[in-house]
Amino acid sequence: MTVSKTKRVVLGAITLCLTLACGLAFAESMSWNLTEGVTPTSKKVYDLHMIILYIVTAIGIAVFAVMCWSIYFHRKSRGAIAEQFHHSTFAEITWTIIPIIILIVMAIPATKTLIFMEQTGDAEMTIKVTGYQWKWKYDYLEEDISFFSTLKEDSNEARQRYASTRPEDVENYLLDVDNYVVVPVDTKIRILTTASDVNHAWWVPDLGWKRDAIPGFINDNWTFIEKEGVYRGQCAELCGKDHGFMPIVVKAVSKEDYAAWVQEMKGNARVAAATPVEEIAVEELLMKGKRLYNSNCAACHMPEGEGVDGLFPALAGSAIANGEAEGFAHQILNGKNMMPPFKDQLSDTDIASVMTYVRNSWGNAADAVQPAAVNAAR
Amino acid sequence: MSEAVAHDDHHDHKPTGIGRWLFSTNHKDIGTMYLVFSLIMFFVGGAMAMVIRAELFQPGLQFVDPQFFNSMTTVHALVMIFGALMPAGVGLANWMIPMMIGAPDMAMPRMNNMSFWILPFAFTLLLLTFFMPGGAPAGGWTMYPPLVLQLGDGFPFLIFAVHFLGVSSIMGAINIIATVFNMRAPGMTFMRLPLFVWTWIITAFLLIASMPVLAGAVTMLLTDKYFGTAFFNAAGGGDPVLFQHIFWFFGHPEVYILVLPSFGIISQVIPTFSRKPLFGYASMVYATASIAFLSFFVWAHHMFTVGMPLTGELFFMYATMSIAVPTGVKIFNWMATMWKGSMTFETPMLFSIGVLFMFSIGGFSGLMMGITPVDFQYHDTYFIVAHFHYVIVPGIIYGVFAGVYYWLPKWTGVMYDEKLGKLHFWLSTISVNVLFFPMHFIGLAGMPRRIPDYNTIFTGWNQIISIGGFAFGLSQLILVWVVIKCARGQGEKATDQVWESAHGLEWTLSSPPPFHSFTTPPQVTDATAHS
Ligand code: HEM
Ligand SMILES: [Cu+2]
Ligand SMILES: [Cu+2]
Numbered sequence: 001m002t003v004s005k006t007k008r009v010v011l012g013a014i015t016l017c018l019t020l021a022c023g024l025a026f027a028e029s030m031s032w033n034l035t036e037g038v039t040p041t042s043k044k045v046y047d048l049h050m051i052i053l054y055i056v057t058a059i060g061i062a063v064f065a066v067m068c069w070s071i072y073f074h075r076k077s078r079g080a081i082a083e084q085f086h087h088s089t090f091a092e093i094t095w096t097i098i099p100i101i102i103l104i105v106m107a108i109p110a111t112k113t114l115i116f117m118e119q120t121g122d123a124e125m126t127i128k129v130t131g132y133q134w135k136w137k138y139d140y141l142e143e144d145i146s147f148f149s150t151l152k153e154d155s156n157e158a159r160q161r162y163a164s165t166r167p168e169d170v171e172n173y174l175l176d177v178d179n180y181v182v183v184p185v186d187t188k189i190r191i192l193t194t195a196s197d198v199n200h201a202w203w204v205p206d207l208g209w210k211r212d213a214i215p216g217f218i219n220d221n222w223t224f225i226e227k228e229g230v231y232r233g234q235c236a237e238l239c240g241k242d243h244g245f246m247p248i249v250v251k252a253v254s255k256e257d258y259a260a261w262v263q264e265m266k267g268n269a270r271v272a273a274a275t276p277v278e279e280i281a282v283e284e285l286l287m288k289g290k291r292l293y294n295s296n297c298a299a300c301h302m303p304e305g306e307g308v309d310g311l312f313p314a315l316a317g318s319a320i321a322n323g324e325a326e327g328f329a330h331q332i333l334n335g336k337n338m339m340p341p342f343k344d345q346l347s348d349t350d351i352a353s354v355m356t357y358v359r360n361s362w363g364n365a366a367d368a369v370q371p372a373a374v375n376a377a378r
Numbered sequence: 379m380s381e382a383v384a385h386d387d388h389h390d391h392k393p394t395g396i397g398r399w400l401f402s403t404n405h406k407d408i409g410t411m412y413l414v415f416s417l418i419m420f421f422v423g424g425a426m427a428m429v430i431r432a433e434l435f436q437p438g439l440q441f442v443d444p445q446f447f448n449s450m451t452t453v454h455a456l457v458m459i460f461g462a463l464m465p466a467g468v469g470l471a472n473w474m475i476p477m478m479i480g481a482p483d484m485a486m487p488r489m490n491n492m493s494f495w496i497l498p499f500a501f502t503l504l505l506l507t508f509f510m511p512g513g514a515p516a517g518g519w520t521m522y523p524p525l526v527l528q529l530g531d532g533f534p535f536l537i538f539a540v541h542f543l544g545v546s547s548i549m550g551a552i553n554i555i556a557t558v559f560n561m562r563a564p565g566m567t568f569m570r571l572p573l574f575v576w577t578w579i580i581t582a583f584l585l586i587a588s589m590p591v592l593a594g595a596v597t598m599l600l601t602d603k604y605f606g607t608a609f610f611n612a613a614g615g616g617d618p619v620l621f622q623h624i625f626w627f628f629g630h631p632e633v634y635i636l637v638l639p640s641f642g643i644i645s646q647v648i649p650t651f652s653r654k655p656l657f658g659y660a661s662m663v664y665a666t667a668s669i670a671f672l673s674f675f676v677w678a679h680h681m682f683t684v685g686m687p688l689t690g691e692l693f694f695m696y697a698t699m700s701i702a703v704p705t706g707v708k709i710f711n712w713m714a715t716m717w718k719g720s721m722t723f724e725t726p727m728l729f730s731i732g733v734l735f736m737f738s739i740g741g742f743s744g745l746m747m748g749i750t751p752v753d754f755q756y757h758d759t760y761f762i763v764a765h766f767h768y769v770i771v772p773g774i775i776y777g778v779f780a781g782v783y784y785w786l787p788k789w790t791g792v793m794y795d796e797k798l799g800k801l802h803f804w805l806s807t808i809s810v811n812v813l814f815f816p817m818h819f820i821g822l823a824g825m826p827r828r829i830p831d832y833n834t835i836f837t838g839w840n841q842i843i844s845i846g847g848f849a850f851g852l853s854q855l856i857l858v859w860v861v862i863k864c865a866r867g868q869g870e871k872a873t874d875q876v877w878e879s880a881h882g883l884e885w886t887l888s889s890p891p892p893f894h895s896f897t898t899p900p901q902v903t904d905a906t907a908h909s
Contacts, residue, residue: 031823031835034755049752056742067713067734074652075721082653082720092661095710096703103699106749111692113751118688159439159831167437168834174437175833193685198525199618201683201758205824209754212684214619215524216612219685236683236758236826238518240525241445244829308445310511310530338528 035205038227038252042208044113052106059102117209120220123190127181131193131200131213131235132340134242134299138181145265148345150295151245152176159245160303174244175232178295180251184258185225193219197340198240204233204250212237225252241308242299280349282356282368289357292350296342297358305362312338316362321355325369328355329377348374392893400495403487404893405472406789408494412469413782415497417858419461422505424851426454431847434840437832447830448516453504455519459636460543461501463770466778467639468493468550471578474785475554477884478572480563480902482894485556493549500542507532518828520629521596523610523621527603537600544589551582551589563883565902569663572882573656574781576663577642580670584631584638587674592628595621619684626677634673637737637769638666640777641708644730646882647780648712651727652719653879658711665704665711672701682753691750698748705741709734724877725799729780732772732807740768743818758828761821767814772807779803779857787872790864791890798860805853812846 036046074080128139135150151159155174158165167173183189193202193213203210207223210233225231233248253261294303300312307314315321320328332351335341342351348371355374359366392398402408429450433441442450472490476483484490507514512530515521521536529536558571558579571579599621601607608614610621649656656662678686678694686694712734721727743765747753756762779802787793816839821827825836832840863869872889883900884891 032819034822035824045752045755048749049746049755052746052749052752056745060738060742063709063713063738064735067716067731070713070716070719071721071723071731074716074719075723076653077722080718080720083718084654085657085718086655087658087661088714091710091714092658092707096707099703099706103702107696107699110695110749110751114691114695115688117751117754118691161439161443163438167831173833174831198528199522203758203826205755210683210757211754214612214684216618217685233824234826234829238448238522238525238828240517240528241443241448243448244444244826244831310513311445311528 037206037208038225038229038231039207039223040226041113041117041223042206044116045208048109048113051109055102055106120190120222123188123222125184125187126190126192127183128192128194128218129202129213131195131197131202131239131246132345133197133240134235134246135295136177136200136202136235136246136248137196137345138179140262143262143266145262145269147179147265149177149179149181149249151247152178153291153295156245156294172232175234175247175249177247177249180230180249182251182253182258182261183225184255185228185252187255188222188224191221191223193221197338199237200235200239200246201237202233202248203236204231204248206231206233207250210236225250228252228254245299279370280352285353285356285368286360287353288350289353289355290361292346292354293357296346297354300339305358305364315358316364318364321358322364322366325355325367325373326377328359329369329374333374333378343378348372348378401491403483403491405476405484405487405490405895406891406893408484408490409469409471409473410789411494412465412472412497415494416462416466416469417861419457419465419501420854423454423457423462424854426450426457427847428851430454431844433830434832435844436841437834437837439831442830444830445513445516448518448828449508449514451828452515452517452519453508456504456515456539457501458770459519459632460540461497463636463774463778464543464547465497466775467578467581467636468547470574470639470643470778470781470785471550471554473789474781474884475557475575475578476561476895477887477891478575478882479558479561479566480883480896480900481557481561482897484553485561486553489549490553493546493553496542496546496549500539500546503535503542504539507535510535520622520625521599522625523599523602523618526599533603534600537596540596541593544593547585548589551585554578554582555586563896563899563902566883569660570902570904572642573645573659573662574639574642577638577645577666580666581635581638584635584670584673588628588631588635591624592632595624595628598624619681622681622684623677626680627674629680630677631670631673633766633769634670636774637777638670640733640774640781641666643777643781643784644712644733647726647730647784648715650784650877650880651724651730652716652721654715654719656711657714657717658707661707662711665707668704669701669708672697672704676701676748679748679750679753682750683757695748695750699745702741702745702748709738709741722878724783725794725796725803726780726784728800728803729776729783732776732803733780736768736772736776736810740765740770740773743768756821758826759821760817760825760827763827764814764817764821767817771814772810776806779806782857782861784877785884786861786864787876788884788887788889788891790867790869791872791888792864792867792869793872793876794860794864794869798856798863802853802856802860805856806850809846809849809853813843813850814846816843816846 034046034049036043126141128141130137135148137148139146154170155176157163158167158170193211195213195215197215200213201210202213211219211221229252231250235243235246301307301315305314305316320331333343351374352369352371355369399411433447510531512532514532515529515536517526558575598609602609602611608616610616610618645656645662676694676698679698682691747756747762747765783794783799820836820839825832874889875885876889
């Protein structure tokens with residue numbers, strides 16, 4: 001009969017899909033669940049997640065079982081005769097009260113965890129995280145350390161259309177950055193989130209939360225990492241074109257290693273500040289400029305300088321880029337409309353390199369720019 | 379009754395040609411136009427979803443650039459919500475409400491015409507942005523500033539499209555309220571209204587209360603961009619988060635605007651095919667009204683991560699959890715309607731049962747996300763994408779499908795092809811789960827939403843999801859086939875009652891019904907009222 005035939009086809013299809021799904025699932029050893037993470041918060045959140053998951057699964061099984069029972073036994077084809085009842089005060093009260101009780105049972109641990117998460121006081125150190133289109137800036141407020149963190153170059157190459165490298169060949173594809181956020185373990189760290197242009201959200205699953213980074217506002221969060229390791233995350237609030245390409249990497253190290261890292265960062269900063277502005281060879285400018293262009297400018301102006309029609313102007317053939325060095329430097333330093341200012345992100349040498357690269361690529365042919373010229377434009 | 383019908387047929391002079399549709403004031407013709415428009419938009423939005431799934435089939439960028447990808451997700455959502463789901467609900471209301479309450483037509487037929495004809499213009503404005511400098515909207519359907527303000531020349535078109543859609547919805551809502559309040563047949567008291575009519579009255583009030591809020595929000599965006607105001611600009615003393623509050627004050631009621639009509643439909647369908655009256659009619663009405671009322675107090679569960687004070691987070695967590703109670707009541711009432719019935723499983727019933735199972739899955743994940751501390755993990759990941767697609771696709775869209783199959787024989791006068799209907803159901807149901815269930819997993823495992831590319835650990839699931847997506851998309855062509863067959867009159871002739879156990883005034887009219895539904899109001903008694 002057609003009915004049993006349909007049934008067989010349907011069952012066959014379901015089995016096939018499930019086998020396929022499971023096969024693929026295990027072949028790739030894919031992830032299924034929330035991480036337990038490495039902080040007291042993330043563990044509490046994980047436990048809470050599992051509790052509510054079990055509760056809703058149990059309710060689901062009970063409800064679906066009743067429905068299936070009814071569908072099987074109360075069908076006309078089995079000769080079921082319809083009863084005509086249409087209300088029962090007892091049943092209606094029961095299925096209002098029981099869910100209320102279950103909800104209260106869920107609300108208690110939820111409230112406790114939430115209160116725990118909001119205790120941002122008595123932190124031992126503070127990091128301010130600022131979202132930019134499309135990178136993160138980290139300021140260690142007590143240490144006077146400050147740096148940007150952008151997508152690692154190999155990921156950035158493989159993510160282009162028509163890229164020559166494949167994502168599969170890149171380690172931690174899209175989850176790796178040039179500068180890690182180094183933090184000590186077993187330390188209560190206050191993390192302030194904010195943004196410079198549009199909303200972003202700072203999220204490292206292993207820490208147990210995400211929080212929006214909103215321009216003009218500062219959000220207060222904290223974490224306490226219990227285990228050394230490298231923890232990866234991503235921006236979690238749509239922030240424009242390259243929202244998918246601004247990952248976060250937190251590296252938790254022992255307190256001693258952290259102290260050493262701080263010394264090293266401060267040393268680097270002193271060296272950079274002390275280096276006198278000098279003439280740099282054009283080849284060197286071009287090489288450095290290409291790298292900086294790809295991580296800072298290519299997102300909008302595109303790797304080949306062709307821009308995005310109507311959104312971001314092309315730099316190939318641009319009057320500003322090929323014109324007076326001062327005007328060009330000005331635009332990079334101070335930004336314009338949607339273009340962010342780079343004066344705090346890039347040094348004079350950096351900007352000179354980028355300018356030199358742009359002025360000598362994609363058919364452009366203007367003279368090289370030295371750091372001194374940028375310094376004068378500041 | 380047969381007398382009234384015969385009398386009517388006599389005067390059944392329809393206008394002809396294109397004028398019949400352009401100038402239509404007839405609730406059925408306008409209902410048909412809404413439904414056809416909705417179907418077209420379902421495929422337009424669906425095509426965008428296919429682009430999204432094709433791009434996400436593998437890591438790396440194969441087909442589109444990130445900016446265009448963002449336009450796809452943004453416009454997909456806008457087209458589906460405002461172009462496919464809302465017009466489907468209004469179309470069904472137009473067709474069925476006058477027939478269910480014993481009226482000849484809607485109360486304000488000319489306004490009815492206008493509220494439909496605004497839609498094609500609104501969507502022309504919206505879709506034209508694809509050809510403008512700066513491209514189509516790409517900041518998410520939620521239009522959060524400051525990002526949305528970066529949109530190019532398409533920006534005012536987006537805003538005006540939203541305004542038009544709001545105007546259209548408000549006019550539709552006023553019309554429905556006026557019709558139900560004034561044009562019920564004698565004896566059709568409020569507590570005798572079919573549930574579909576009830577859910578639509580409540581939906582109409584939600585629309586009137588929430589659409590102007592959206593209009594206000596997008597107008598503030600417009601003045602922020604062009605007239606130097608700073609509602610949402612912190613540098614000018616404004617607050618970007620304010621927009622999110624206003625938007626979701628509209629947005630959460632909006633999700634109930636979408637789902638309540640579907641709840642109404644399955645409340646009609648399940649009793650018919652269980653051959654049993656609806657269980658707990660009064661509690662269904664009260665539960666629907668409570669859901670609608672509560673829906674104005676839970677908006678901030680969409681924005682737990684913006685950094686609200688603890689008390690605010692607790693309030694919105696408890697309020698969100700409390701919605702589960704009336705929602706549960708509805709599910710239990712439907713189950714009790716089926717219990718000890720004598721069920722048959724024609725296509726409308728299959729789709730309704732699909733709603734019961736799969737809307738529940740969406741409800742469970744909704745409850746999980748309502749728990750603030752864990753939502754700090756779930757928010758803006760594929761887990762939430764799974765949640766709202768479960769409530770929208772096998773929740774709302776299945777409800778609409780159930781309604782279409784249920785009433786198609788009434789509309790066209792011929793039975794649809796049951797075999798194709800069942801095939802449509804089973805193919806959709808298998809593929810929709812392959813499509814959306816694994817999204818829970820990748821969301822929990824850490825894949826954010828709205829990204830065009832991902833780390834290779836997510837590849838396997840994304841491929842399964844994409845395959846499910848393509849299969850689901852293709853399965854919908856069956857619906858088109860079924861509808862075309864019926865529209866061309868191919869199929870068995872339908873009786874007036876169509877379904878063995880169908881109750882209600884619409885089944886007392888001929889199939890297809892006369893052009894002006896009830897020219898003589900029928901007398902309604904307890905016996906002839908809702909099932
Ligand atoms: C049991 C009832 C429900 C509960 C408790 C619930 C809860 C939630 C929560 C907490 C979120 C926010 C998640 C996040 O962003 O982290 C959410 C998102 C969403 N829900 Fe529900 N929900 C329910 C039912 C529905 C229904 C019936 C619909 C549609 C008709 C719906 C549509 C949506 C949509 C569209 C979003 C995402 C909006 C966006 O960010 O783009 N939900 N829901
Ligand atoms: Cu982002
Ligand atoms: Cu909501």
